[in-house]
Structures are given as structure tokens and as C-alpha cells.
Amino acid sequence: MSKVISFQIPKASNTFIQYQEDRGKYFYNNLHQHPQTQLTVIMEGRGQLLVGDYVGRFDAGDVFLLGENVPHVFRSDAEYFEEDNDLKIAGNTVFFDFQAFGTAIDKVEDFRDLLLLNEQINGCFKIHGDTKQEVFDLLNGFNELKGLDKLQRSIHILSKLDFSSEDLEALNLIPVSRSMSEKDGKRMDQVMRYILENSHRTITLDEIAERAYMSKEAFCRFFKLRTRRTFTQYMQQLRITEAKKLLLESDMSIAQISYQVGFQTLSHFNKTFKSMTNQTPKSWRKLN
Incomplete structure (x- = not known):
């Protein structure tokens, strides 16, 4: 199925982990989806987060976890789009591509917990408390890691996600229907833009x-x-x-x-x- 707004994470094929640092005037402002699970730390900036039935705010210091192929947008506030301002955004994101494992993730016993974890990430979660601080600490210096060190740190981050903990707040009241056609996605993006602007x-x-x-x-x-x-x-x-x-x-x-x-x-x-x-x-x- 085609994706909502053509949006692919720049990555090598068959790569489980991709790290991205967003810096600029405003966050990517189209409703979009991608096959990777996403963990995002908002370092600087603020705006509205739209994911499924959730309408809320994001601000510096927030940490969000989004499941694969979940349509979403971090839309910076209107003042970030004005020409004469010094406002900037910053966000650090780790993308986890569970599809990179292929059929191995179903067959290898050691991967089973990873598969079960990914299945629990349906929709969007906001991370609080000690877990939030641990994620911050583990992402510190992440861009300098390579090979097994990068993989080990990534697994360590995932191991901190306890869905029975109050530290993980499910933002969607109803499970999000994953994936939209490109046609529906573009239409929905146009509708959302018009709603927010008016x-x-x-x-x-x-x-x-x-x-x-x-x-x-x-x-x-x-x-x-x-x-x-x-x-x-x-x-x-x-x-x-x-x-x-x-x-x-x-x-x-x-x-x-x-x-x-x-x-x-x-x-x-x-x-x-x-x-x-x-x-x-x-x-x-x-x-x-």
C-alpha cells in the first residue's frame, strides 16, 4: 500500500537503527507515515501533535514513541513559520526498522521479545518520569556510536519501555488504524492544514x-x-x-x-x- 505523503527515512537497506537530528526553523509539517517505529526527543520548539484521535501539544523536553506506519505530524506553532523571528526547532529521533530482520524475527527465540514489544507500540505514547530521563541519558552521544555499540545502546533503550508502567502514557484513546493510502493521506493532510489555519x-x-x-x-x-x-x-x-x-x-x-x-x-x-x-x-x- 502507498504511504501517506511520500516520506522515507534516509537509510541504508536492511538497517535496523537509523538516527536523525532535525534542526531548522520548524518541524516537517506534512501528515506522514513510515514503516519504522519512532522515538523522538524534542530538544527545542513547540507546537501541535496530531496522531489518530489525539490532538495535543509538544514542547521542549517531551519524549514520544510512535508505532510503525502510524500517520502523524509534529506541526510547529504558527510563529515558527514567520520570516522575521529567531525561533528554531531541534529534535533527536531513533527509528527502529523491525522489518529489516525479515522472517528471522519470528524464528529466532532471542528476537521474540523485540517482536512483542513492537506489537505493543500501537499509536503514540508520551514518556515520563525515570524512563524519560533514562532515554535522554541513553541518547546522549548516540550519533557517535557505530556497529555493535550502536546496536547495544538501541536495545538498551527499547528494554526501558515498560508498557505496564505509568511512565508510558498512551495518548490515543482508541488504537490507531495503521497506514493510509497516498490519496487519502494527501487529502487528510490538506484537511488538517485548513483546520489548523482556520x-x-x-x-x-x-x-x-x-x-x-x-x-x-x-x-x-x-x-x-x-x-x-x-x-x-x-x-x-x-x-x-x-x-x-x-x-x-x-x-x-x-x-x-x-x-x-x-x-x-x-x-x-x-x-x-x-x-x-x-x-x-x-x-x-x-x-x-
């Missing part, structure tokens, strides 16, 4: 369906199948996520934030915020 205002179903070159009914089926949320639910999640950022980082009033993120009335904002967080915006701001 989330501060009302986006009608007619408008977004037209953007996707689909009927309203077809778009609703298409969108829910790939995000596990209705378009309205997804927009609410996106807006509440942005509102949390503004509540923490700005002195704007709650009413100002409500309109800034796209709600038409303050009462609707308060009701939606409480339904999604079990707190009012005012109490959430005080506690965080």
Missing part, C-alpha cells in the same frame, strides 16, 4: 467538505474513520488544547481566550471546557 473561526461542514472535494456525508465518514472523532468533536478538542496553552501562557481574560480559539459564546466555551477537563477554565488556570 480553527480560530467557525468552519462549516459544507466548507470543509468542499475543501476535501467530497460531499458532506462522504466527508463525515472519511474523517471519523481516520480520526475516530466527528468533525465537531475534533474541532472542540483542538480549540480546548489551544485554550489551555493561552490560559497558561497569557494574561488574556477567559472571555478573550474563548473568542481567540474560535468559540462564538463564552457560555459554550465554559461548557465545552468543563465537559472535556472536568474543570472550569478559571479553576484549571489556577491549578496549573
Whole structure:
């Protein structure tokens, strides 16, 4: 099956481990997928992370684990795309290509735990606590490793991933459907870009369906199948996520934030915020 947006990790064939350091103005901003499992440390930069039914934030110091062929995007905040700024991003990523083992991973007893581990990485996980610190430490100097030292360090990193631990937070409420066709992936990327660029205002179903070159009914089926949320639910999640950022980082009033993120009335904002967080915006701001 073709992949979402042509995106291949630069690597030699049959290589289990590939290390990549991203440096620049902003992160790769197309919805994409690749056959490698991905462990990413955000060193610098911030923005929105979209993976399946998850809509959230990423910031410097965060560590994320993503399964193979899971469509995702780390989309830097709008200010990173402005010409006149000094903002930069930095991220260090290890890609694990379990397919490089071929059929050996099924036949060799020593590889069985690796196979079981990869099967558990369905969707996206955020890593916290001691495990996060251990990953940071093990990635330190990773770019200088070669051969068996590189393999040993990689296996050591994977051995730290305990899915029964609270250190690994599953971000997807529903298991992510892996892989999309190239056509669907490009369409979904266009839809997501439009949503993010216009989330501060009302986006009608007619408008977004037209953007996707689909009927309203077809778009609703298409969108829910790939995000596990209705378009309205997804927009609410996106807006509440942005509102949390503004509540923490700005002195704007709650009413100002409500309109800034796209709600038409303050009462609707308060009701939606409480339904999604079990707190009012005012109490959430005080506690965080």
C-alpha cells in the first residue's frame, strides 16, 4: 500500500537503527507515515501533535514513541513559520526498522521479545518520569556510536519501555488504524492544514467538505474513520488544547481566550471546557 505523503527515512537497506537530528526553523509539517517505529526527543520548539484521535501539544523536553506506519505530524506553532523571528526547532529521533530482520524475527527465540514489544507500540505514547530521563541519558552521544555499540545502546533503550508502567502514557484513546493510502493521506493532510489555519473561526461542514472535494456525508465518514472523532468533536478538542496553552501562557481574560480559539459564546466555551477537563477554565488556570 502507498504511504501517506511520500516520506522515507534516509537509510541504508536492511538497517535496523537509523538516527536523525532535525534542526531548522520548524518541524516537517506534512501528515506522514513510515514503516519504522519512532522515538523522538524534542530538544527545542513547540507546537501541535496530531496522531489518530489525539490532538495535543509538544514542547521542549517531551519524549514520544510512535508505532510503525502510524500517520502523524509534529506541526510547529504558527510563529515558527514567520520570516522575521529567531525561533528554531531541534529534535533527536531513533527509528527502529523491525522489518529489516525479515522472517528471522519470528524464528529466532532471542528476537521474540523485540517482536512483542513492537506489537505493543500501537499509536503514540508520551514518556515520563525515570524512563524519560533514562532515554535522554541513553541518547546522549548516540550519533557517535557505530556497529555493535550502536546496536547495544538501541536495545538498551527499547528494554526501558515498560508498557505496564505509568511512565508510558498512551495518548490515543482508541488504537490507531495503521497506514493510509497516498490519496487519502494527501487529502487528510490538506484537511488538517485548513483546520489548523482556520480553527480560530467557525468552519462549516459544507466548507470543509468542499475543501476535501467530497460531499458532506462522504466527508463525515472519511474523517471519523481516520480520526475516530466527528468533525465537531475534533474541532472542540483542538480549540480546548489551544485554550489551555493561552490560559497558561497569557494574561488574556477567559472571555478573550474563548473568542481567540474560535468559540462564538463564552457560555459554550465554559461548557465545552468543563465537559472535556472536568474543570472550569478559571479553576484549571489556577491549578496549573
